[in-house]
Amino acid sequence: MAGIACGSQIILCDLPIRLDTYQGCSHFCRYCFVRKQYDISNIKPVKCAGALRNFISGKRPETVNWCDWDIPLHWGGVSDPFQPAERLHRASLQCLDVFADTGYPFVFSTKGQLVVEPEYLARIRASRCVAQVSMVCSRYDQMETGAPSYDERLGMCEKTGAKRLARDRSCPALSAGSQRRRFEELASLAGCGRLRRGFRRYEVQRREGRHGKTRG
Numbered sequence: 001m002a003g004i005a006c007g008s009q010i011i012l013c014d015l016p017i018r019l020d021t022y023q024g025c026s027h028f029c030r031y032c033f034v035r036k037q038y039d040i041s042n043i044k045p046v047k048c049a050g051a052l053r054n055f056i057s058g059k060r061p062e063t064v065n066w067c068d069w070d071i072p073l074h075w076g077g078v079s080d081p082f083q084p085a086e087r088l089h090r091a092s093l094q095c096l097d098v099f100a101d102t103g104y105p106f107v108f109s110t111k112g113q114l115v116v117e118p119e120y121l122a123r124i125r126a127s128r129c130v131a132q133v134s135m136v137c138s139r140y141d142q143m144e145t146g147a148p149s150y151d152e153r154l155g156m157c158e159k160t161g162a163k164r165l166a167r168d169r170s171c172p173a174l175s176a177g178s179q180r181r182r183f184e185e186l187a188s189l190a191g192c193g194r195l196r197r198g199f200r201r202y203e204v205q206r207r208e209g210r211h212g213k214t215r216g
Helices: 049-057 091-102 118-125 138-143 150-162 173-177 180-190
Strands: 003-006 017-020 073-075 106-110 129-134 166-171 194-197 200-203
Touching: 003 049, 049 091, 091 118, 118 150, 129 150, 138 150
Parallel strands: 017 073, 073 106, 106 129, 129 166, 166 194
Antiparallel strands: 003 017, 194 200
16 A cells, blocks of 8 residues: 555564555566565556645554654655656655655655655755665666666765765665675675665664764
């Protein structure tokens, strides 16, 4: 279900309440669990900026009204908020306006290049958020035929880093055969302070920013 919903892994997940501004996704990742639930090629925008503002103000739907504190939202739990369809519908841009206006915390997951375009990046910089870019290696490009390439996504991390966003490099569970050294190398290239592999988290050394402040 798109919009604001509670995930099925509520007892396991640190961010059980998710926000999805789209149903369906054009990345067509072969390992995506959502493919088992519905046809992800049928992409529809979900105009939920009003519902998001209500959630932030405390007017929460029954499925999530058990949460009466400012828990960070996970944006992009079942669909990428910055996939190509966003250029047409701009549903995510409307929600970014709400986040920037209210300062409500969130984590967003994406492979979409729109996130580093100026009008989006400006709103993200004005928000309290963590950017999570999913990738493993270039060999996975053939499994993510509709997504930007591995190299393009690595460049996205560099661009967000230049703007001093908090970043998280996330890799899907299929990366089980990868080694810790590979993860550390990738994180170092992108300047990330934290990298997540499936249910594990590898902590890597954070790099210093231009003014001596830790970035990450």
